[in-house]
Amino acid sequence: MLLLLSLGGLYLFKQLAVLLAPTAPTTNRTYLVVEGWQDEVSLLSALAIFQAEGYQYMITTGGPNFRYLSPAQETYAEQAGEFMLQHGLPTEQLIVIPSAESAQERTYLSAVMVREWLASTTPPITSLNVHTSHVHARRTRSLYRRAFNNLDIGIYAASPQSFDLARWWQSSEGAKSVITELIGNAWVLCCFQPGEPGSHYEKWAVEKSGQH
Numbered sequence: 001m002l003l004l005l006s007l008g009g010l011y012l013f014k015q016l017a018v019l020l021a022p023t024a025p026t027t028n029r030t031y032l033v034v035e036g037w038q039d040e041v042s043l044l045s046a047l048a049i050f051q052a053e054g055y056q057y058m059i060t061t062g063g064p065n066f067r068y069l070s071p072a073q074e075t076y077a078e079q080a081g082e083f084m085l086q087h088g089l090p091t092e093q094l095i096v097i098p099s100a101e102s103a104q105e106r107t108y109l110s111a112v113m114v115r116e117w118l119a120s121t122t123p124p125i126t127s128l129n130v131h132t133s134h135v136h137a138r139r140t141r142s143l144y145r146r147a148f149n150n151l152d153i154g155i156y157a158a159s160p161q162s163f164d165l166a167r168w169w170q171s172s173e174g175a176k177s178v179i180t181e182l183i184g185n186a187w188v189l190c191c192f193q194p195g196e197p198g199s200h201y202e203k204w205a206v207e208k209s210g211q212h
Contacts, residue, residue: 014166017174018165019138020182028128029054031057031129032050032057032059034080039161043084044087045131046058063102074098076098103206105188105205108146108192111143126151129154130156132157134160134177137157143192149197160174
């Protein structure tokens with residue numbers, strides 16, 4: 001029993017990166033949501049999927065860009081949108097939905113902003129696909145499911161460039177990414193309380209002035 005448990009634990013350990021980076025899209029090809037903070041290789045992967053699978057619209061998301069002191073675009077959503085246009089995406093197929101800075105979980109806030117935008121569309125959709133960066137995929141899907149509790153959420157995980165998912169423990173970048181996402185997923189599962197849908201707290205993680 002001890003040997004079997006040890007072998008099972010070792011196998012699970014080696015599969016952690018693969019488990020954190022699922023690709024399981026739905027069949028709906030109306031909107032493809034692309035997290036704008038991804039690197040250029042991952043963004044090109046999203047564009048290739050968009051074109052190959054016949055999506056109608058691409059939504060780029062993301063909050064303030066703090067990687068640079070004076071970025072060309074203020075948010076990752078705008079930065080990714082501009083990148084897509086430069087690489088051939090037609091303007092009429094691009095929807096940019098930026099987020100403000102918030103004490104809330106950033107991916108969750110992006111999902112809420114997308115949800116609010118989609119609420120005005122007709123006919124309403126029943127499923128949505130999101131593209132993100134490798135081991136962040138499981139957490140992204142979990143948070144979008146929280147924001148869209150009535151939608152089927154599919155996910156695409158871009159392949160990492162700096163490490164192999166099947167041998168993530170052999171590189172510092174792989175180990176750092178997997179451990180960070182394990183902690184992030186555990187926090188979402190046990191501790192993340194987004195508040196009531198549509199509430200002020202859901203977006204900003206603080207109550208309105210005067211509320212208790």
